[in-house]
Amino acid sequence: MSSQQQHINREFLFALLREAAPRGFERRAADVWKREASGFARVSEDHYGNVYAELGPEDAPAIALLGHLDEIGLIVSHVGDEGFLSVLGIGGWDPQVLVGQRVRLLAPDGDIIGVVGKKAIHVLDPEERKQASRLEDLWIDVGLSQEEARARIPVGTPGVIEQEPLWVGDKIVSRALDNRVGAFIVLEALRALGGEDLKHRVVAVGTSQEEIGSYGAQVGSHRLRPVAGVAVDVTHETRQPGVSEKKYGVVPFGSGANLAVGPLTSPVILRQMIAAAQEKEIPYTLSANPRLTYTDADTMILSRSGVPAAVVSVPNRYMHSPNEMVDARDVRACIDLIAAWVRSLDAEPDFTR
Known part of the structure; x- marks a missing residue:
């Protein structure tokens, strides 16, 4: 096993990737996710296909970490x-x-x-x-x-x-990395927070139906009433032929967690994440999102009276194909950055712009 393969929980990720879970039929992937979460967190689900795992004080306001389970x-x-x-x-x-x-x-x-x-x-x-x-x-x-x-x-x-996940060199290749890897990351970030005295109620959510409009995130955010949130998804790796760095930013494999910058996402959380990344020496990149982010963040941000939120993405090649590709180093960076950000928050954080 290579050093990159040791960076992440391969058994859990590959179990998630193997399951067939198209939009609206996420049950199989949700069951794998719930089974993993039940070993260290409080677990629940809703009628719409979202699954939840949480740590921290049960009566505290929620910080939501969203990664969608569905695939095209x-x-x-x-x-x-x-x-x-x-x-x-x-x-x-x-x-x-x-x-x-x-x-x-x-x-x-x-x-x-x-x-x-x-x-x-x-x-x-x-x-x-x-x-x-x-x-x-x-x-x-x-x-x-x-x-x-x-x-x-x-x-x-x-x-x-019908396509099995595998390692190609030091890269993970599979269908459904968009965005089973995001659902994996939010649960692994929650796991990384376990065993500590958390000041906040942190809820990882494996959301449903992102690929046709982020409807699961809308339902889940309404239920949780989070005071802040993070959506984890994939973005285009920019060293592959035909992908413009002028449009998508400089986002090569090995560059870490990609952070969205734009009017819809919270500039406060962005600054906090950059500070956490710099303090912990976690690699990251920035990409401009001039309008929507086209992730679960878009519906979470507009839930109820609004949720300050950020988007953290994994560089991905060959998106929406039978063989998408990500780098384990970037997956690890996303997990570490989200956990570091949560740990850095004050007991009563102020996200006012």
């Missing part, structure tokens, strides 16, 4: 001739990355594996070969007749890419 997926819209399945996207798919992939369908009577089909290059005419694949031109083949497929795979059956 597919949903069956039609069973056609020969049992071929038509699907719609749950979240933002580039259809090019689906071609030829295996898919796990969460059918009512047990999972079914299928493959994404497309006309072979041999039978494409010259003009078709120049065109990008569209989702409506693809299908899922489960090797069943139309009658069998309709009996076993009703319309509305969700699915995800």
